[in-house]
Amino acid sequence: MTILETTKLKKYYGSEDTTVKALDGIDLTVESGEFVAIVGTSGSGKSTLLHMLGGLDRPTSGTVTVDGKEIFALKDEELTIFRRRKIGFVFQNYNLVPVLNVYENTVLPIQLDGNEPDKRYVDRIIGTLGLESKLNNLPNNLSGGQQQRVAIARALAAKPAIVLADEPTGNLDSKTSQDVLGLLKVTSERFSQTIVMITHNEEIAQLADRIIRIEDGKIVGGGSK
Numbered sequence: 001m002t003i004l005e006t007t008k009l010k011k012y013y014g015s016e017d018t019t020v021k022a023l024d025g026i027d028l029t030v031e032s033g034e035f036v037a038i039v040g041t042s043g044s045g046k047s048t049l050l051h052m053l054g055g056l057d058r059p060t061s062g063t064v065t066v067d068g069k070e071i072f073a074l075k076d077e078e079l080t081i082f083r084r085r086k087i088g089f090v091f092q093n094y095n096l097v098p099v100l101n102v103y104e105n106t107v108l109p110i111q112l113d114g115n116e117p118d119k120r121y122v123d124r125i126i127g128t129l130g131l132e133s134k135l136n137n138l139p140n141n142l143s144g145g146q147q148q149r150v151a152i153a154r155a156l157a158a159k160p161a162i163v164l165a166d167e168p169t170g171n172l173d174s175k176t177s178q179d180v181l182g183l184l185k186v187t188s189e190r191f192s193q194t195i196v197m198i199t200h201n202e203e204i205a206q207l208a209d210r211i212i213r214i215e216d217g218k219i220v221g222g223g224s225k
């Protein structure tokens, strides 16, 4: 089943004589449960693409469909709700809430949506990520790798249609990066979680089921399975 699809996706910045074609006609499909890496050099359009896939910014033209819904056909408020329910984000700088402990951070998106966490599911995620003994810790009492594991737990806890990860190991040393990526892969397999990760690091990309290559805002390999 296709869970994510883009058609002729374009994002242009600037005006006529100074146009930057950050995305220039991206067609890609991702199947449910896939772990996909998007790779490309600096300035190739990776972050712009991830922002569009997550509905964080609107494209110049083209469509993004997540779990059967064309997201840019939604009004801003509808898109905000859709994003909270259907899309999990993992950023390079973790973005945890400093005054909430590990458990509270993990279930926050669910509670913001007015729902009760599925405790058994959350417990399985926390166990898989090795955070059982840290549930009462505040983020600043955790290492970078541990904080990123909490961010992964939070992204997964609401059972989103897709998880988008933006250079998730960009702030971690190489050993910790391997650990965190290994866990990201395990969670994708164990929970059949679709994950789209951007990275400029080839070695990291090799862990994914599929690598999509992007250059100058265009896909040059791996756009469909």
Ligand SMILES: Nc1ncnc2c1ncn2[C@@H]1O[C@H](COP(=O)(O)OP(=O)(O)OP(=O)(O)O)[C@@H](O)[C@H]1O
Pocket: 013, 014, 020, 021, 022, 040, 041, 042, 043, 044, 045, 046, 047, 048, 049, 200
């Ligand atoms: N807000 C903006 N205004 C103008 N140009 C932008 C803007 N955001 C991105 N760009 C341009 O769009 C192109 C793609 O940028 P993008 O950040 O998506 O690349 P990237 O592959 O993620 O790069 P990096 O790996 O360095 O983060 C670049 O030429 C960039 O300068």
